[in-house]
Amino acid sequence: MRLFQHSCPACEGADDSLACAGRRGALGAMLGLGFAAMAPEAIAQRLGNGATRSIAISRAQTGESFDGVYWRDGRYDREALQKLDWVLRDPRMTEATPMDPRLFDVLNTVRSRLESTESWEVISGYRAPETNAVRARASRRVSRASLHMSGMACDCRLPGRNSLGIARLAADLQTGGVGLYRRDGFVHLDCGPSRRW
Structure with a gap:
């Protein structure tokens, strides 16, 4: 099981996986670089330089989870x-x-402001371009240039909290993009430019 596995035809059989970035690497780099220049400073200002930051996430499809510190000592x-x-x-x-x-x-800030101790339930995190293309063909609500493809977004919910309340708070914080999917009961949160839909 490799962490960065892909099926780029140009990379198959290559001796050095770093020699070929593949389509996903190039797309992710373009999206990431484009939005990094517009990174919201609001996140850092709201979090400060505390000793630790932690997060609790569970993945709906796999049942896997993470609950722990992801930032320590600056x-x-x-x-x-x-x-x-x-x-x-x-x-x-x-x-x-x-x-x-x-x-x-972003997730840490929103959960903290909601005074929740529940784990974020993540419905969609990273999406490979192929997965995103399949979803975009199936629904107009899926962007063909989604920040999910560059690891900057997730669709999620907090147990016991309604999606409208989460979306309103996140939009007020202006720490990134906020999408409300009320019918489906989740919100899209990202660390790109502040916007809402």
């Missing part, structure tokens, strides 16, 4: 981030990508 914990990357992988492709740690800051 820096992100690499081992914790790798575990979170795997929990938020694309289960359809069994593929993970490095998630943007600012996404965990």
Whole structure:
């Protein structure tokens, strides 16, 4: 089981997996670089430089979870981030990508402001371009340039909290994008530019 597994035809049989970035790497880099320049400073301001930041996440499709510290002593914990990357992988492709740690800051901030101790239930984290394309063909609500493909977004819910209340709070915090999917009972949260739908 590899953390960064892909099925890029150009990379198959290559001796060095780093020699070929593949389509996903290039797409993720373009999206990530484009939005990194517009990173919301509001996240850092609201979190401060506390000694630790923790998060609790469970994945709906796999039942896997993470509950622990992902930031300590002024820096992100690499081992914790790798575990979170795997929990938020694309289960359809069994593929993970490095998630943007600012996404965990958004989730941490929203959960903290809601004074919740529940785990975020994640419906969709990272999406491989193939998975995103399948979803975009099936629904107009799925963006073809989704931040899910660059590890900057997740669709989630908090048990015992309604999606409208979560979306309103997250939008007020202006820490990134907020999408309300009231009928489905979840919200989209990301660490891209502040916007709502």
